[in-house]
Amino acid sequence: MAAGSPIGGIPCLLIEIVKEPVGGSAGLGFSIGGGIDQDASRNPWAPDDTGIFVTNVMPDGPAARAGLNPGDKILQANGYDLTMATHKDAIKYLTKKKEQVIRLKIFRPDILRTRGNPAM
Amino acid sequence: METESVRSGNSSYVSHRSHRSRDKHRDRERKRRSRDHNHSSSLLKADRSVTIQTPPHSTTGGGDGEDGEEVIEVQILPQDDNWGDNTTAITGTSEQTSMEDISRMAKDMEDSIGLGSIQHLGVVIATMLSLFAFLTPIAFVVLPLVLWKETLDPCNTVCHGLFISFAFKLLILLIGAWALFFRRPRVVMPRVFVFRSMIMALVFVYTLSYWLFYGVRVLDERPSNYQDIVQYAVSLVDALLFIHYLAVILIELRHLRPQFIVKVVRNTDGENRFYHVGQFSIQRAAVWLLEQYYRDFPPYNPALMHIPTRAPKQLTGFKFYDVDGNPGNASSGQTRAMIAAAGRRHESIHKERYYEEQEYERRVKKRRVRFVCATEEAFTHIKRLSEERGPAVPMDPHEAAQAIFPAFARPMQKYLRVTKQQPYHTMDSILKHLAFCIVHDCTPKAFLERYLTPGPSIQNESEIHKKQKWTLVSDLPLHNSLEPGMSFALREQSFSLLVTVMRIPTIKLKEDYQDPKSNKFVLRLQSETSV
Numbered sequence: 001m002a003a004g005s006p007i008g009g010i011p012c013l014l015i016e017i018v019k020e021p022v023g024g025s026a027g028l029g030f031s032i033g034g035g036i037d038q039d040a041s042r043n044p045w046a047p048d049d050t051g052i053f054v055t056n057v058m059p060d061g062p063a064a065r066a067g068l069n070p071g072d073k074i075l076q077a078n079g080y081d082l083t084m085a086t087h088k089d090a091i092k093y094l095t096k097k098k099e100q101v102i103r104l105k106i107f108r109p110d111i112l113r114t115r116g117n118p119a120m
Numbered sequence: 121m122e123t124e125s126v127r128s129g130n131s132s133y134v135s136h137r138s139h140r141s142r143d144k145h146r147d148r149e150r151k152r153r154s155r156d157h158n159h160s161s162s163l164l165k166a167d168r169s170v171t172i173q174t175p176p177h178s179t180t181g182g183g184d185g186e187d188g189e190e191v192i193e194v195q196i197l198p199q200d201d202n203w204g205d206n207t208t209a210i211t212g213t214s215e216q217t218s219m220e221d222i223s224r225m226a227k228d229m230e231d232s233i234g235l236g237s238i239q240h241l242g243v244v245i246a247t248m249l250s251l252f253a254f255l256t257p258i259a260f261v262v263l264p265l266v267l268w269k270e271t272l273d274p275c276n277t278v279c280h281g282l283f284i285s286f287a288f289k290l291l292i293l294l295i296g297a298w299a300l301f302f303r304r305p306r307v308v309m310p311r312v313f314v315f316r317s318m319i320m321a322l323v324f325v326y327t328l329s330y331w332l333f334y335g336v337r338v339l340d341e342r343p344s345n346y347q348d349i350v351q352y353a354v355s356l357v358d359a360l361l362f363i364h365y366l367a368v369i370l371i372e373l374r375h376l377r378p379q380f381i382v383k384v385v386r387n388t389d390g391e392n393r394f395y396h397v398g399q400f401s402i403q404r405a406a407v408w409l410l411e412q413y414y415r416d417f418p419p420y421n422p423a424l425m426h427i428p429t430r431a432p433k434q435l436t437g438f439k440f441y442d443v444d445g446n447p448g449n450a451s452s453g454q455t456r457a458m459i460a461a462a463g464r465r466h467e468s469i470h471k472e473r474y475y476e477e478q479e480y481e482r483r484v485k486k487r488r489v490r491f492v493c494a495t496e497e498a499f500t501h502i503k504r505l506s507e508e509r510g511p512a513v514p515m516d517p518h519e520a521a522q523a524i525f526p527a528f529a530r531p532m533q534k535y536l537r538v539t540k541q542q543p544y545h546t547m548d549s550i551l552k553h554l555a556f557c558i559v560h561d562c563t564p565k566a567f568l569e570r571y572l573t574p575g576p577s578i579q580n581e582s583e584i585h586k587k588q589k590w591t592l593v594s595d596l597p598l599h600n601s602l603e604p605g606m607s608f609a610l611r612e613q614s615f616s617l618l619v620t621v622m623r624i625p626t627i628k629l630k631e632d633y634q635d636p637k638s639n640k641f642v643l644r645l646q647s648e649t650s651v
Contacts, residue, residue, distance in 0.1 A: 031650040038647060055648050087647055094651045
């Protein structure tokens with residue numbers, strides 16, 4: 001993942017979260033909103049963007065420790081594309097029981113200023 | 121022929137049911153005849169087998185223990201017995217033809233007598249009986265005064281009070297009977313009206329028993345206590361009032377609660393309606409349905425059955441020429457070609473029919489629009505005298521109608537001709553209707569509604585003034601109450617109404633409470649899910 005010039009891609013950040021399933025929840029520790037079937041005009045970070053966004057990160061949860069921030073747009077989860085996914089599909093991809101580790105590719109508006117390595 | 125005897129019994133019963141004569145005596149006679157027939161046939165069934173004993177004769181040849189006597193048993197086959205039994209029925213069909221003759225004779229008799237006394241016999245008997253029953257209490261009270269006034273006690277207060285109540289109750293009875301029963305009989309029913317005859321029988325029995333008691337105890341003994349006699353008369357009036365109540369319940373109220381839904385279809389053009397019907401016997405249901413028919417059904421117009429075609433194109437049969445001259449394949453080839461041609465003809469028939477109907481509808485619409493426009497314009501020529509300023513020539517409504525009628529006469533005639541309505545509207549009726557509309561300040565639309573939509577049958581007065589003859593065709597006796605699944609037909613001269621009965625489903629209504637506080641809603645535009 002060397003930083004090269006993007007060839008038609010979006011600069012994104014790779015975040016790995018280890019699931020800690022507690023009770024009924026999947027154990028990732030954040031909330032998502034959005035999807036192609038939702039009303040995108042109410043999106044507070046990027047209006048008219050129908051992607052999946054992180055709306056809330058629980059403090060001291062696995063996502064918070066991995067560096068996820070509210071307002072991040074999730075582009076991919078374990079290889080599943082979430083840029084053109086409905087809300088339900090996104091939840092399905094994120095909460096697959098077989099996978100203990102989720103690798104997310106996220107995008108932030110100020111991605112070039114973060115400390116992590118920008119990945120492709 | 122065993123079956124024949126059984127069937128003859130059945131067929132006589134069937135003819136009894138389907139017989140439409142209004143004469144009760146004839147029914148009773150035929151019942152007696154059929155009963156005799158069954159009785160005689162049952163007698164003959166008793167001795168069917170006959171035993172013949174041959175005289176014993178010696179056997180000449182070997183005789184190894186053969187019986188000296190020979191017993192021959194002969195059984196007379198039952199068919200031979202009834203073969204000669206043909207009192208009223210040999211086969212079902214012959215019975216029916218004889219019944220048809222009788223019914224035809226009955227019809228001729230009716231037609232010749234007209235509204236003969238036979239039909240109104242029931243009504244006449246009923247009125248006479250009720251009059252007799254009404255006058256009986258009065259007679260009870262008056263007779264002692266007339267016959268043995270001298271020995272009677274003077275009437276005291278209780279007796280006077282009884283007199284007052286007696287008078288008022290009689291008055292109430294009179295008013296009640298007048299309100300309910302004094303109507304012109306609009307209907308003549310084929311079978312006897314069960315409830316009415318039951319009530320009449322009840323009245324007759326009551327009055328007779330009261331008279332009996334009165335004759336024995338009062339007229340013979342001549343008691344001097346007048347108060348008792350008046351009380352007795354008052355009790356009779358009470359009994360009559362209760363019979364009146366029973367009559368109201370049975371004849372008027374019982375059938376008002378809907379129990380069945382009845383579908384009526386006219387067999388010529390498929391017009392159908394559904395009605396709510398209560399507990400009725402078949403004949404009363406038929407009468408009630410006919411009353412609804414005159415209100416709901418448009419008149420049957422036989423001319424509207426066929427869509428008029430402009431150019432009648434007849435597809436003649438195809439002629440087949442055998443080009444090869446091969447006699448062997450001719451038949452098969454021909455039939456196949458004929459089937460193919462018939463198939464093609466079917467399609468073209470569908471297409472032609474479709475386009476004809478479209479064409480017809482277009483023509484009707486065009487003529488209707490012209491008619492409406494002409495009428496509207498004609499109506500603008502007329503105004504009330506009070507609204508008109510300036511010089512005016514006053515006319516009465518009929519003259520006004522005649523004045524504006526020619527303005528739309530021709531489009532009206534063309535429209536009526538296209539919709540085949542012209543036999544229903546004569547010039548006189550149109551002018552009368554126009555005058556009526558003008559008098560009541562109708563708009564052209566109100567005047568036109570009568571001609572643009574075919575109204576109920578009762579609007580065509582020419583048909584109503586003559587007595588409407590309907591025939592009730594049913595395979596069940598007419599006194600039966602309606603049952604679901606039953607069907608019967610009401611036949612008129614040119615069409616018939618088919619009636620089917622269906623039961624209203626029993627509805628089970630349950631209660632469910634919805635708390636108004638539970639009607640809370642959230643907006644779901646951006647759903648957020650925690651993962």
